[in-house]
Amino acid sequence: MTLPIQNPTDALKEIERKEFVSSQLGNNISGRSIPASDIARRILEQINPGKTDSVLIVGSGSGYLAALFSTFSKQVTALEKNHSLIEISKDRLQKLGIENVNIVEDSAENTSAVKGKFDTILVIASKIKDKSWLLKLLSPYGDFLALETDRNGLDVLYRFERKDAKNFQKKQITLLDNSSSKSDILIDLNLFDESILQQAKINAKKNNSFLIDELSKLSNVDEQELFRSIAQNHDIEYGDMDELLKNANPEYFKACSRAFLDAKHLLPVYSIGKSMKIVTNDPDASLREMQTVFPKYKMQKVLVTTTDFYRIWSALELGKDSLTIEAVKNAKSEHDLLDKSLEKIDLHLVSLFEAMLLDAVAERASDIHLEKYSNRVRVRLRIDGDLEDLPHYRINEREIKGLINVIKLRSNLDISEKRLPQGGRSRLRVGKDLFDLRVQTQPSLYGENVVIRLLPQNSSLIDIDRLGLSPTMTKHYQRLLHNPSGMILVVGPTGSGKSTTLYAGLQVLSNDHTKKIITAEDPVEYSIDNIQQTPIRPEIDYHFHDAMRSFVREDPDIIFVGEIRDTETALEAIRASQTGHLLLSTLHCNDAVDSLQRLYDLDIKPNSIASELLAVIAQRLAKKICVHCKQESEPDKHLLDEIFSGKVPKNFKSYEGKGCIKCNGQGTYGRIAIVEFMPVTPELRDAISKKPSIVELRTIAENNGLISMKESALEHVCNGVIPLSELPRLIPLERLKSN
8 A cells, every 4th residue: 555645744644553553562662663653753754755765764663664654655665673573563564555565574784685775764773883784775865864862861863964975974853752652652551541641741740740650640550560561661670679678788879969869760779790770760760870970880770669769768768777678668658758849949959950960970071051041941061072962951940040049059159149240169079089160150131051160180190191292292392391491381272171281291390309399270170299289269369470479489490370361470470480480381372373462462571472481382172083983084075175275195094983882973082182382492582572463473483393283183183083074173264274
């Protein structure tokens, strides 16, 4: 049967989902084997109507999607590895008279069972990581879509677009909320009818509770039967109370914040070998943050009823003596205590904040951005330099105001001041890891926004050899550090790794026990032995220049100033250098030559700059190619022409990551410094003292040993460390072009 349907979404009216629901499905009922009607509609809306003559569906489940496609496609090939699902699919398709669907039984891993080219390929099976063989089956102008699970456990639909004959670019199309799919599963299991489900949804939203709990209240379904069925269909272990309590270890419970455990509905109960049992009454609870707290263990989710969850909580809180079935059965449920309105609101907001912090730590984020717009709140993390949304945080108008107050209180800020920006800080400990949190609030049109920067306090210091500098650059830097006096500057924007580079140098200097080293920092980011480190205290008017004035009277050999940000600090830095000290500091500017103009703007005399400046290191951070999925790539021709003016060097190679589980499909993991090095030679000193234009200074610097950022970046590209596509993001257009 091929129905004359023009609009793909009309297929939903012709093919009823219930036709593909069967009691024979058992454990195979899931949001992917029979997607909810709304999910199916959103997938169909993304299909190009002109590219559907031949369609391949990988992971076709019970045949529902294949049947929908059959209504507007000439031929549908459905690939499925589950034999029982295939039998159900064939039976349903035959009963509906659908003849243009061919079901192939195969594992969908480099299969040879599928032949020919397809106008549309849709991958539903989430466990297929390598899709390169499928891309070969796509017709030259075909459409390739894949449903994948992102790092937050959410379903995302992606499109793979051709870059050239061999390469594809992966782009996110839409986020698919599978909550409706899970609701359909509950109906499929014959546990509830539609009216009870809808009322439960209303109650869950009103009471800020779980849908499962509200369903249990509204129906006559046994709580144990309900949770056992849901565990089975989510492929989760269902908890045995005797086993859980017999092995429970309260120390794991004590190691976690109560607010965090309540917000996430998780309880670490006990460990066996390298595995830890995590009890929950929410089948969709994420274990990512719990993994951060207990990094040595593999997490195993165990589903229990809500009643049993709070009974286990009570037992763990009371301690080892209460860990018996009898004690837990007699323990009073904590529902009433947790449901006190004022406590519930406060606890929820504190939990929300702590969950965001744990998300940031788990994802290696440097910043958390909490942004208020006209009708929504956006939460984003900056990971490896790019901002990524956290769509699982749905914060309403009331919650955002309370959440910002929680953040302000933690950071010793004034909660009553909402008209002016405020800056504060607090501390965060996650297991053995300690973080300094710098908090900045900013009023906007729709309310206050917040940015939280996470600075690790007990991370191991990186030595110079592990900074990622080229051998030549490393040698230059090490030689600079052995100067008896003068000024060394490391420049770049915020978050470009300036402090890391200088700390690596300080670590080398600290090994010389004949030298005294003093630092002024805001804050002290790393503690280094044999160095006298001084935190700046702006709240009591103790600033960088104040520290510098006292430092020169303490007989130091080397002085490190966290940042030259004003004229007073710049003058004190020059004076310290003139009186026989080696001075290291940072400056905010775009590149090495621009640092000279910045010093001029701070009213430092040109002759003083010329006589004291030894060298300037400018840097940016570039994304590193994931070592687990690195492969040689075909470079973008337009970019090559721009960089080399059409004269590409022979044997030039570039690399990229194809995306794997280690890098969450990004192709990149971590960052590395791309450095520009400007030594101050006699010729450049002479030019600096005359204060010429920046254009002239740049020309003179280039003729006197300047190693440009472009040279450094290209060296990393050729060595397979960073992708070529990073260069336009790092280097201004006029300096990216070849001369």
